[in-house]
Amino acid sequence: MLYRKAILRDVEIIHLMANDYASEGKMLPRSLSSLYENIRDFLVAEEDGLLLGAGALHVLWDNLAEVRTVVVHAGHVRKGIGKRLVGGLLEEAKALGISKVFTLTYQQPFFEKCGFCVIDxxxxxxxxxxxxxxxxxxxxxxxICMVTDSGGSVNFASS
Ligand SMILES: CC(C)(COP(=O)(O)OP(=O)(O)OC[C@H]1O[C@@H](n2cnc3c(N)ncnc32)[C@H](O)[C@@H]1OP(=O)(O)O)[C@@H](O)C(=O)NCCC(=O)NCCS
Known part of the structure; x- marks a missing residue:
């Protein structure tokens, strides 16, 4: 499995995966334009030239970023791809000097396994x-709003 930064030709498949899941109520829909505008936020997982997963780190402010649009192809879930994508995004956050990372999600158990906890x-x-x-x-x-353990111990109100 290759984990790499996304390029423009990944957008349509990310859009398809995200909106298939959105139609099942598992996440919120994403527009093509928002994906193009934010393509530099994305990491993707690729195997044999096929895109199997994607996820984004969106920087919002000084020391504040959001993990969003984490999707794994339905035929390849529960193989660790999602967790590796989130791990890669958290490494990016760390490299940028960001310790407060949150996500808004319906997938609480998955994000708990990735080291996030629920906050108000x-x-x-x-x-x-x-x-x-x-x-x-x-x-x-x-x-549900969740933050990484390191983010959970800091005061978000100060961002
Ligand atoms: C949620 C999603 C990204 C998980 O991806 P994945 O590649 O299947 O997850 P992983 O295999 O890396 O799982 C990591 C851990 O979370 C657990 N997990 C994953 N999905 C889970 C679920 N739905 N319920 C409970 N646990 C779950 C796994 O068992 C694994 O646990 P382990 O570390 O003890 O082995 C994927 O199911 C998906 O694309 N869902 C639809 C889109 C979505 O809801 N995205 C998140 C919102 S942004």
Whole structure:
């Protein structure tokens, strides 16, 4: 399995995977334009030229980033691909000097295995919600907010 930064030709398959899962209510939908705009955020997993997974680290502010759009091809789940993608994204965050990493998700058990824990989303800084105005669920967010262990011990309100 090759883990690498995404390139533009990965966008359509990430879009297909994310929106297939979104149609099942497992994550929120992603537009093609938001994927193109944020393609440099993405790591992907590839095997024999096939894209099997993707995930993004989106920097929001000084010492604050979000892990988002983690998807693994339905035929390849539970093989450790998602956890390795998230691990790679957390390494990127560390290299950038970011210790506060959060995610908004419906997949609590998976993110717990990746070292995240649940927090009250009200403790996230206002900055986080700027992208949410484009979400179909806004303002009634029903995703679970989770932070990495290192992020959980710091005061998000100070971001
Ligand atoms: C959630 C998702 C990314 C997990 O990817 P994956 O490659 O199957 O996960 P992994 O194989 O790396 O699993 C890592 C750990 O989480 C556990 N896990 C994964 N999915 C789980 C689930 N749905 N329920 C409980 N545990 C789960 C695994 O058993 C594994 O545990 P271990 O470390 O003790 O072996 C994948 O199922 C997916 O694409 N789901 C749809 C999209 C989505 O919901 N994305 C997250 C929101 S951004």
């Amino acid at each position: 989303k009200e403790t996230l800084p206002q900055k986080v919600w700027t992208d949410c105005v484009n979400c179909p669920k806004f303002p009634n967010c029903d995703e």
